[in-house]
Every structure is written in C-alpha cells, then in structure tokens.
Amino acid sequence: MLQALALRLENLVTIGLGYLSLDRESSTLSGGESQRVKMVRHLGSSLTDITYVFDEPSVGLHPHDVGRPAGLMQQLR
Secondary structure (H helix, E strand, O other): OHHHHHHHHHHHHHOOOOOOOOOOOHHHOOHHHHHHHHHHHHHOOOOOOOOOOOOOOOOOOOHHHOHHHHHHHHHHO
C-alpha cells in the first residue's frame, strides 16, 4: 500500500503538481489541476476498454511542463 501511495505521489510531482498539499480541498483546484489529478488516479486502474477524454490537461502549465501530461497519457495507453 505504501508503495502504491509513493508511486501516485511521484506521478503527481512528475506531472507538475508537486506544490499541492494534502490539506488543500479538492474544490479549490483549478480545472487543469483537477484533470491532472484524475489522470494520475487512473494510472493505477486495472480497468480496460475505457475511453478517457481529457480536455486541455496542460492548461495553466508552464511551457516546459506541457510534455508531462502527454507522458502520463502514454502510460495510460
């Protein structure tokens, strides 16, 4: 369980959300932040034959961070 949690936290950092804190309410996340959190959540999913639709997951990211969501989407694939 700790290993799965560590991997999820590592993916949050990788996608550029390392600045979030655990005491921040999800209702305060921007649309892009929320979508990237959902992307990380689905990475460990064992579900198959699902279509994911991400609407501009790189919105609000610094230009050098835009490739990070693309990498996670490839992992989902």
